[in-house]
Amino acid sequence: MATLGVIADDLTGATDIAIALTSAGHRTAVVLGEGVPLGGAAADADALVVALKSRTAPVGEAVAASLEALDRLRAAGCERFYVKYCSTFDSTPEGNIGPVCEAVLEALGEEATVIAPAFPANGRTVYRGHLFVGDDLLEESPMRHHPLTPMTDSSLVRLLEPQVSRGKDDIALVPWPVVSRGADAVRAALTRAAAGGARFAVVDALSDDDLDVLARAASGLRLLTGGSALARWLPGPHPVGHLPLTPPEGPRVVLSGSASRATQGQVRHALAAGSGHRLVPGDLRADFDGTVARAAEAALRAPADAPFVVYATAAPEHVVDAADAPLIEEALAETAVRLVAAGVRALLVAGGETSGAVVGRLGVGPLAVGPEVDPGVAWMLARTEDSGGGDDLRLMLKSGNFGREDLFVRAWEEGA
Numbered sequence: 362m363a364t365l366g367v368i369a370d371d372l373t374g375a376t377d378i379a380i381a382l383t384s385a386g387h388r389t390a391v392v393l394g395e396g397v398p399l400g401g402a403a404a405d406a407d408a409l410v411v412a413l414k415s416r417t418a419p420v421g422e423a424v425a426a427s428l429e430a431l432d433r434l435r436a437a438g439c440e441r442f443y444v445k446y447c448s449t450f451d452s453t454p455e456g457n458i459g460p461v462c463e464a465v466l467e468a469l470g471e472e473a474t475v476i477a478p479a480f481p482a483n484g485r486t487v488y489r490g491h492l493f494v495g496d497d498l499l500e501e502s503p504m505r506h507h508p509l510t511p512m513t514d515s516s517l518v519r520l521l522e523p524q525v526s527r528g529k530d531d532i533a534l535v536p537w538p539v540v541s542r543g544a545d546a547v548r549a550a551l552t553r554a555a556a557g558g559a560r561f562a563v564v565d566a567l568s569d570d571d572l573d574v575l576a577r578a579a580s581g582l583r584l585l586t587g588g589s590a591l592a593r594w595l596p597g598p599h600p601v602g603h604l605p606l607t608p609p610e611g612p613r614v615v616l617s618g619s620a621s622r623a624t625q626g627q628v629r630h631a632l633a634a635g636s637g638h639r640l641v642p643g644d645l646r647a648d649f650d651g652t653v654a655r656a657a658e659a660a661l662r663a664p665a666d667a668p669f670v671v672y673a674t675a676a677p678e679h680v681v682d683a684a685d686a687p688l689i690e691e692a693l694a695e696t697a698v699r700l701v702a703a704g705v706r707a708l709l710v711a712g713g714e715t716s717g718a719v720v721g722r723l724g725v726g727p728l729a730v731g732p733e734v735d736p737g738v739a740w741m742l743a744r745t746e747d748s749g750g751g752d753d754l755r756l757m758l759k760s761g762n763f764g765r766e767d768l769f770v771r772a773w774e775e776g777a
């Protein structure tokens with residue numbers, strides 16, 4: 362019976378935290394979408410992750426979807442909860458992170474929680490409440506150019522302030538000098554913050570050791586919020602249990618809708634090692650079906666020992682107009698449907714929104730965690746609807762900024 366329930370605001374974020382929880386000793390299932398019964402997945406899992414597509418949704422819809430997910434997780438027996446958002450705190454200007462955390466906290470009748478996006482293994486650290494991406498402040502990182510959620514401020518306190526109903530008084534900072542003194546010091550700081558009326562404590566973290574400290578300090582909290590890295594420090598009842606997945610036969614197709622800098626490098630690397638097809642919004646507007654058919658046919662004809670990338674953006678000069686984003690998502694989803702119908706059994710999808718669109722169209726059941734290839738990136742096993750297990754798909758759903766440059770080549774070689 363699952364005891365830990367996670368509400369994730371996008372699909373790559375959901376697989377990211379499922380990988381972390383599996384490493385921590387939780388048998389973990391990712392359930393896709395709103396309103397999907399958790400029954401079957403809950404029976405064999407210690408942790409359940411509900412993958413929403415709420416990051417860029419209007420605030421009211423994001424809150425409603427998150428509360429509905431919370432209800433399902435509680436009905437499935439979960440007693441402790443985690444709101445998973447992006448390690449770069451991606452949100453729209455109105456901001457869904459604050460309203461969702463506040464709504465879940467209130468629904469649980471709890472007083473306080475932590476805000477912990479840090480993911481040190483992927484270069485996301487928090488110091489004095491400022492989020493860094495590698496050597497840069499968030500606002501100076503490539504995230505300032507994200508097509509859907511451009512991040513132009515690095516202060517978590519400032520970002521959160523307009524998103525929570527009580528404003529500044531609702532937010533406290535537990536700075537690194539306190540974290541460096543250990544779990545007792547952090548626990549005392551969290552208690553003081555809550556007693557002072559702050560329901561949200563932003564906690565600095567420069568390393569995984571800091572997150573270990575935070576996890577121990579927050580052991581009494583029923584709700585945690587953050588990126589995935591804090592979840593690696595929540596010990597589960599079972600030893601590490603990634604599924605061993607064997608490499609699939611057939612084309613090595615990557616569907617990339619991510620415009621993030623890491624993905625652009627990965628696309629260019631894969632194009633040099635293999636081949637690909639660029640989706641241009643104008644072509645899709647002129648002839649959607651024909652353009653998608655050409656991409657899928659080229660992927661099916663590609664040599665099976667090298668990656669084939671269907672991509673929207675591979676270089677900064679490729680113009681990204683947010684108005685075209687749904688068209689690109691739809692085209693990649695339709696390409697995936699055609700490939701799977703033609704017998705392809707493994708797909709690597711780059712981009713959180715893109716993964717949500719692709720997997721939503723494929724109509725797959727719960728995802729189980731396979732081998733981690735880079736921090737936060739793993740092959741997942743998905744049951745297709747009515748497959749009876751015979752048509753299982755292997756999916757790697759890659760967050761835009763995750764993975765080393767050779768990921769699209771290595772993923773197929775390190776076991777799928």
Ligand SMILES: Nc1ncnc2c1ncn2[C@@H]1O[C@H](COP(=O)(O)OP(=O)(O)O)[C@@H](O)[C@H]1O
Nearest residue numbers: 619621673681685686689690712713714715761
């Ligand atoms: N050339 C392009 N023109 C318009 N939209 C694009 C282009 N390239 C990517 N996009 C859109 O940008 C969004 C990227 O978001 P996402 O898939 O979450 O990637 P990431 O994980 O990098 O944030 C998607 O909605 C995608 O359709």
Ligand SMILES: O=C(O)[C@@H](O)C(=O)COP(=O)(O)O
Nearest residue numbers: 373374377447448713760761
């Ligand atoms: O926490 C993270 O960075 C990821 O799990 C995540 O949510 C990334 O989202 P996308 O970049 O949109 O894939």
